[in-house]
Amino acid sequence: MTTPDLRLVPALPEHVDLWMAMRDEPVSRRLMPLEPSTRESLLKRIQESTADLSDPKATSFRWMVELDGRIIGTVAAKELSRFQGRIEIGYMLSSAYHGRGLGTRAVGMVLERLFEWPFLHRVWLTTAADNLASQGLARKLGFTLEGVMREHYFIEGQRKDQQVWGLLRSEWEAARRSLRLSP
């Protein structure tokens, strides 16, 4: 059996409909605090982000996740502060590909790239308290649950607790060794 070929590719305007469809899946709507959006607003977000980490002015980054030539998800990193050495990440896969370790691999690939910035000290993310897959992914990649913002999310008419998770550079180095991402 061959290992599926998982790659990150830059998010492009042509990916907007796939991204919209993923956001519209019931599992995404149930677990993510998605603000109302339009095709135009998502296109603008793609156009305002880049996958070029060498761009000194960029603060918002987005990749699509490609499996054997098919786009199956997206990973973003936003609100980079070069001064503070921190960035926030977010991620989503199409539900047909959940629970196969692909989310962990794709986000791991993004972390690998982000920590190439020598100034980066910390990556953080938020997730709903009932999003067990996202929490499993975060834990596997070495993140620590740092706190809870009570009833911070409003999702499908319900208030939900928001968890904040953080990953320091030293913790990433330990996690990537245990994930065998590096020698």
Ligand SMILES: CC(C)(COP(=O)(O)OP(=O)(O)OC[C@H]1O[C@@H](n2cnc3c(N)ncnc32)[C@H](O)[C@@H]1OP(=O)(O)O)[C@@H](O)C(=O)NCCC(=O)NCCS
């Ligand atoms: C969150 C998401 C990206 C995770 O990706 P994934 O490929 O499904 O997750 P993985 O298969 O890599 O699983 C990571 C860990 O979480 C655990 N996990 C996965 N799905 C789970 C579930 N439904 N319930 C409990 N644990 C789960 C896995 O067991 C795994 O740990 P293990 O390898 O030690 O068993 C994906 O499920 C998704 O896109 N969900 C909808 C959108 C979303 O919630 N995005 C995140 C918003 S914060």
